[in-house]
Amino acid sequence: MVKRGLTFGLLTLLVYLLQATVAKHIALWNVAPNIALAMIAIVTVALGRKYTFFMALTIGYLLEIMLPALDYINLILLPACAMLGALAFSDKSERKLEEERSMGKRGGNLPAHIRTLLCALLSIAIFEIVNLFYIYLNGIVIDGDQLQRATISIVYTTALAGVMQFPVRWWLGTYRLKKAR
């Protein structure tokens, strides 16, 4: 537990540092990916909602105090988006699976790698929509350029989550656990 806790803490810190320092350098068409949400989606599927909550809140808090672009946005929106993704795509509990089975459904989880992609897609989509809504409420007309940037951000972040999930899951020991079974 201690080891996993340290690994998780280190990963959280690393994700924050990556988001704060690296994201701007890997921008495509001047659109930087949201590394934090991509990594949170990976953690959501690999470790569960509890870790998602801690990671999202910690990173949101750190971004809020270190990179305060907009008040409350990172602190509230990042955990909210992450938890919404976790609600939809994290591992279902045994009770939930039993409920589904009792209702005649198949009662299983989608493959983890696909759920990671979908979780990242959902999280970043909500994040971008809220951001667009926020700037719209501030009197800025939403045009095709902003929608295009939002789309690029969504696709880029989802693709980043799809690529990064393999080394991160390996680092977290997810593949070793599966092999042990």
Added chain:
Amino acid sequence: MRLKEPKPERRRSRNTAARTVWKRIIIVMAALVILGLAGTHLFSLITGNETLAMPEDAVASVLTPLQTGFSSVVDSVVNYLYKLKLRANLELAYNELKQQNEQLVYQAMLADELRYKLSVYEDLYDEISVNESMNPLVATVIGHDSGNYFSVFTINKGKNDGVQDYMAVTMEGALVGYTYNVSATKSSVRTIIDSEASIAALISSTRDQGTVRGTLGVDGTAMCRMYYLPDEHLPRPGDTVVTSGVVMSFPKGIPIGTVRESTRGMESNKSYIVVEPIANFRHIEYVIVLRYQPDAEAVAGQTSSSDSLTFTPLETSKPVPTIQIGSDFYQLAPTPEPTATPTAPPIDGSVLLTSESPLPQGTLSPGTQSYEYQVPSGMATGSEYGFTLAPTATPTPSPPPLDISVEED
């Protein structure tokens, strides 16, 4: 009666329960810490209370050096990658520029070559234009004799193009040689520096006639010697030597060279003067073959049916004229006595009535009509070499159509 659990099992379950409790406590505490930090931050933002901002200041003070170090590492990596990218771009741009430079150099070389060819063609055209009456034909040199004692080359025109033996071959307004060994599609040209070559010539200033021979086989130099000059005059160095139009089907007045050495008067056993050819025999690419044939119809009205003379060149490199009586080409007139100084008839066109020229040996009879070679301007002109073309007062016969055929590369 209630059975007691064994001691190890009880201890293990107790440890597991304790661990679970501790785990929950830690999780709850961590959540409380994070939520507390978030809450204080929110409250500090809402209320503006600086005391509530102390926790975030503490976190920031811890995180700032860490982030600074990480950022510097990231920046150095990014800079390194940027330099790599810049270097790759520079190399790419360098290679592109290098390729463009090579292409431009090649195009410049091609342009120079084309410019040179154009100048050659212009010279050829000028030469042909002013000598249309000579029925000129441009030919390309397709082979050189590599020997040290003979100077001959091959051109790509032959009998099919109207070339015959002993036709004058010129280049840049100067005599190069004459054709021989003419076949259907090619001809050989013996240059005037060849020892076997022998051309009838005259000194333009004194009109003294003689024979020019090459010296390549004699002393290995690309020079000529002029023999059989009269003893009355001593040519001066710089005097121009031109063809005399005697024998062969050579036009008159083609510049051959300039007198370079005239020590014949000082050395009693020296029977020649040294003539330096005008033509550059090291760079012969295109030549003009003068398919010079006197137009029989044009001169028919001026000829006597019984008393005219006809040149029949011999099949030898040293041509000896044969005089035929009764030819339609030339008028027969009394041969004048050679004079010491040549008379200059008035200029009229490009036709020269050679009867006005002094003919010491009487090889060409007076009244014989020939076309005189016109040196194009800017080439080996007579003015440059100190001679004037022999004029004539007779009307110019209509020249044959211009035949310019240039080989394309």
